[in-house]
Amino acid sequence: MRVALFVACFDDALFPATGRAVTALLERLGHDVAYPPGQTCCGQMHWTTGYHREAAGLARAFTAAFEGAEAIVAPSASCAAAVRDAYPRIARAARDTALARAAEDLAVYELTEFLVDVLGVTDVGAFFPHRVTYHPSCQSARALGIGDRPLRLLRAVKGIDLVELPAADECCGFGGAFAVKNADVSVAMAADKVGHVRGTGADVLCAVDNGCLAHIGGALSRLRAGVRVVHLAEILAATGPA
Amino acid sequence: MTAAPPPPASGAPGPVAAPPKFAAAARVALADTALRSGLRGAAAAARERRSAFPEPADWEDLREAGRAIKDEALLNLDAHLEELERAVTEAGGTVHWAAGAAEARRIVTGLVRASGAAEVVKSTSAVTREIGLAGALARAGVAVRETGLGELLAQPGEDGQASYRDRAGGPSDDPAVLAEAARLRLRERFLGARVAVTGANFLVAETGTLVLLESEGNGRMCLTLPDTLISVAGIEKVVPTWADLEVLLQLLPHSSSGAPMTPYVSSWTGVTPGDGPREFHLVLLDNGRTKALADEVGRAALRCIGCSACLDVCPVYERTGPAPYGPVRAGPIGAILTPQLRGVERAAEASLPFASTLCGACADVCPVKIDIPEVLVHLRGRVVESRRHRPVPTPELVLMRGLAWTMSDPRRYEAALRRGTRWARLMSRGGRIRRLPGLLGKWTDARDLPAPPPATFRAWWSGRRR
Numbered sequence: 001m002r003v004a005l006f007v008a009c010f011d012d013a014l015f016p017a018t019g020r021a022v023t024a025l026l027e028r029l030g031h032d033v034a035y036p037p038g039q040t041c042c043g044q045m046h047w048t049t050g051y052h053r054e055a056a057g058l059a060r061a062f063t064a065a066f067e068g069a070e071a072i073v074a075p076s077a078s079c080a081a082a083v084r085d086a087y088p089r090i091a092r093a094a095r096d097t098a099l100a101r102a103a104e105d106l107a108v109y110e111l112t113e114f115l116v117d118v119l120g121v122t123d124v125g126a127f128f129p130h131r132v133t134y135h136p137s138c139q140s141a142r143a144l145g146i147g148d149r150p151l152r153l154l155r156a157v158k159g160i161d162l163v164e165l166p167a168a169d170e171c172c173g174f175g176g177a178f179a180v181k182n183a184d185v186s187v188a189m190a191a192d193k194v195g196h197v198r199g200t201g202a203d204v205l206c207a208v209d210n211g212c213l214a215h216i217g218g219a220l221s222r223l224r225a226g227v228r229v230v231h232l233a234e235i236l237a238a239t240g241p242a
Numbered sequence: 243m244t245a246a247p248p249p250p251a252s253g254a255p256g257p258v259a260a261p262p263k264f265a266a267a268a269r270v271a272l273a274d275t276a277l278r279s280g281l282r283g284a285a286a287a288a289r290e291r292r293s294a295f296p297e298p299a300d301w302e303d304l305r306e307a308g309r310a311i312k313d314e315a316l317l318n319l320d321a322h323l324e325e326l327e328r329a330v331t332e333a334g335g336t337v338h339w340a341a342g343a344a345e346a347r348r349i350v351t352g353l354v355r356a357s358g359a360a361e362v363v364k365s366t367s368a369v370t371r372e373i374g375l376a377g378a379l380a381r382a383g384v385a386v387r388e389t390g391l392g393e394l395l396a397q398p399g400e401d402g403q404a405s406y407r408d409r410a411g412g413p414s415d416d417p418a419v420l421a422e423a424a425r426l427r428l429r430e431r432f433l434g435a436r437v438a439v440t441g442a443n444f445l446v447a448e449t450g451t452l453v454l455l456e457s458e459g460n461g462r463m464c465l466t467l468p469d470t471l472i473s474v475a476g477i478e479k480v481v482p483t484w485a486d487l488e489v490l491l492q493l494l495p496h497s498s499s500g501a502p503m504t505p506y507v508s509s510w511t512g513v514t515p516g517d518g519p520r521e522f523h524l525v526l527l528d529n530g531r532t533k534a535l536a537d538e539v540g541r542a543a544l545r546c547i548g549c550s551a552c553l554d555v556c557p558v559y560e561r562t563g564p565a566p567y568g569p570v571r572a573g574p575i576g577a578i579l580t581p582q583l584r585g586v587e588r589a590a591e592a593s594l595p596f597a598s599t600l601c602g603a604c605a606d607v608c609p610v611k612i613d614i615p616e617v618l619v620h621l622r623g624r625v626v627e628s629r630r631h632r633p634v635p636t637p638e639l640v641l642m643r644g645l646a647w648t649m650s651d652p653r654r655y656e657a658a659l660r661r662g663t664r665w666a667r668l669m670s671r672g673g674r675i676r677r678l679p680g681l682l683g684k685w686t687d688a689r690d691l692p693a694p695p696p697a698t699f700r701a702w703w704s705g706r707r708r
Contacts (some may be wrong), residue, residue, distance in 0.1 A: 007699045007700075009649065009655070009659075011699065012659065012698050012699045012700055013659055013662065013663050013694050013698055014691075014692060014694050015692075016695055016698055016699035016701075016702055017627040017695070017698060018699075019702075019703075020697040020699065020702060023703075035703050037700070038651060038652050039652070040649040040650070040651075040652055040655040041645075043646075045645075046642060046645070046646055048600060048619055048622070049280055049621030049622060049624035049625045049626070049642065050595075050619070050624075050625055050627075051623075051626055051639075051642045051643075051646065052623040052626070052627075053648035054642060054643065054645075055646075057646060057650055058646060058649055058650065060501065061649075061650055062255070076626065086619075089616070089619075093620075093623065115458045138600070138601035138602055139597070140604075142601070142602035142603075142605075144604065144607065169603075170557055171534055171599050171601035171603070173557065173599060174403040174599065175598070175599025175600060175601070176599075176600075177596070178596065178598065178599045178600075179684075179685060180681055180682065180685055181265065181596050181684075182264065182265050182268065182558075182596065182597060183265075183684035183685065183687060183688070184265065184268060184269050184272050185265075185268050185561055185562060185597075186599075187687075187688040188561045188639070189557055189558075189561065189599075190688075190689070192327070214691065214692065215689065216686070217690075217692070218689030218690045218691055218692075219688065219689050221674055221689075221690040221692075222676075222688060222689055222690045
């Protein structure tokens with residue numbers, strides 16, 4: 001299958017390892033990965049921050065960049081949710097029927113949806129000998145409803161010691177611009193999430209959204225907590241001791 | 243000519259200090275350790291209640307029915323309100339229409355004055371808090387006796403918790419002691435009261451009946467003992483028929499307490515000679531509701547039946563409590579209702595739609611399926627639009643426009659990415675950035691940011707293809 005890789009701008013700059021891991025993983029599973037060079041940013045941040053006109057411009061550019069792609073795969077639940085759920089709303093707010101139609105034609109999948117639902121795999125042949133806990137980001141759990149797909153993929157990883165995160169469904173406090181506009185509340189929420197993560201004794205926290213991981217990981221790093229954050233894709237791509 | 247200060251939307255007349263933005267008020271609340279501990283306990287108790295009372299088997303059908311009933315009632319609000327007015331009048335009640343908070347306060351104060359009473363008993367009600375009624379009555383020289391146990395004990399002075407003593411004469415925190423003492427004091431008040439002020443959960447148009455749900459029974463005392471009963475309700479509380487009420491009376495108790503039924507469900511229709519109040523007044527309040535109704539996305543907020551389920555599950559509310567949301571309504575519903583009722587001109591109301599991570603927990607539990615995150619994002623757009631044409635653009639507008647311009651072209655984006663990552667790498671030590679300038683400094687106040695790796699993803703990709 002020919003897969004069009006959608007790498008969020010945030011990941012492009014700060015977490016390029018995630019995109020590299022998705023590429024390695026999908027190629028290992030025998031698929032053809034393309035990276036449409038016209039992509040920049042899906043417009044999620046502009047949309048959720050209230051800059052709806054600007055979001056519409058970015059959404060138009062995104063649909064043009066990915067036009068005709070058989071399957072678009074994003075290692076980011078919030079960006080996938082932006083394209084799937086927000087684009088119809090962005091188009092409605094901008095009264096842009098062409099954008100609405102173009103958005104409808106985009107087959108965008110969050111990585112674990114694509115692996116489990118489209119490719120039908122849960123064991124991707126990964127090896128990751130660490131104690132790992134998983135944080136289900138709100139956009140993945142609520143907006144996309146990916147349920148236990150990430151956990152099914154993680155359970156099949158060789159060598160992994162997967163531990164349950166208490167109060168996992170509670171928001172970590174990232175929320176995009178919320179993290180700076182309401183930094184104090186955001187950090188108060190991170191403090192509780194960090195407490196739960198540390199309580200598991202895990203040395204690795206994973207998720208399918210690098211935004212949440214940058215937020216929780218930023219607090220863990222500041223505290224020298226001895227827990228690192230890793231995108232789920234990087235665990236699934238790993239085949240040797242890392 | 244000098245510019246008059248903007249009139250306060252509720253509460254005290256005359257100039258008052260502008261209320262703070264959510265973030266500033268939240269900072270104060272976050273530092274209140276006793277409040278935080280109380281909120282944690284309340285959130286844990288709410289979670290426990292939710293798991294103790296599983297959802298009824300037909301819950302999703304009920305939610306959909308509730309949504310449809312409220313949507314229809316709002317769509318034909320004019321007709322239902324006229325029917326309600328006719329029915330209330332026929333039953334011997336008087337209907338008053340209040341366009342704003344000040345008018346509602348004036349109507350109620352006037353009615354109390356006309357009765358000659360120096361004291362009113364009052365049940366807990368969100369709408370009277372919204373219009374600042376207690377303060378207005380107090381300023382008019384009327385003693386307001388709160389009868390809700392929570393509000394009673396929270397008061398300073400003779401009714402507050404501090405005034406109740408245990409047998410040894412020390413301050414008491416025994417719930418049974420407090421409840422018994424409050425009960426005795428309230429009974430005296432009820433028996434002496436001539437005027438009562440209440441809210442209402444629902445207004446049934448076909449019979450002109452008001453419905454109130456509560457767990458203490460003090461509201462029912464207000465409805466039955468005084469001579470004059472004044473009920474204040476927002477116009478969005480109207481439902482056409484009792485059949486509609488049947489659905490809502492299942493949704494509300496389950497969503498507010500988990501239990502299948504609220505201990506006291508009271509209904510009253512006009513006046514009945516020889517039984518209950520001799521005079522009944524219904525004050526119907528707009529106060530921004532018709533403006534909200536005109537907003538295709540925002541109007542969903544008017545479906546709210548006041549269950550507080552969204553507060554129970556909100557991670558932001560769990561940390562800040564009600565104060566930063568202002569006096570209208572707290573929690574996620576307040577964040578979408580208050581800016582619509584009071585407008586987004588002031589910084590305080592404009593900050594409310596941003597007081598959410600958009601986690602969506604509220605939408606999951608809302609019994610009338612208000613998509614709160616959708617309305618929040620919609621209102622954020624309204625806030626941005628209302629500030630877009632200022633003579634001096636906000637720094638945020640400049641930034642967001644610049645970002646959109648940069649990102650609308652792959653080459654510009656790539657160049658900016660290269661510059662940005664190089665700059666960020668210069669600010670890092672040991673792979674981490676500990677301090678960022680400007681707005682982003684809010685991030686690094688308490689969190690590190692990883693230094694961007696030397697190669698962006700797209701740089702790696704193009705290198706790999708070469």
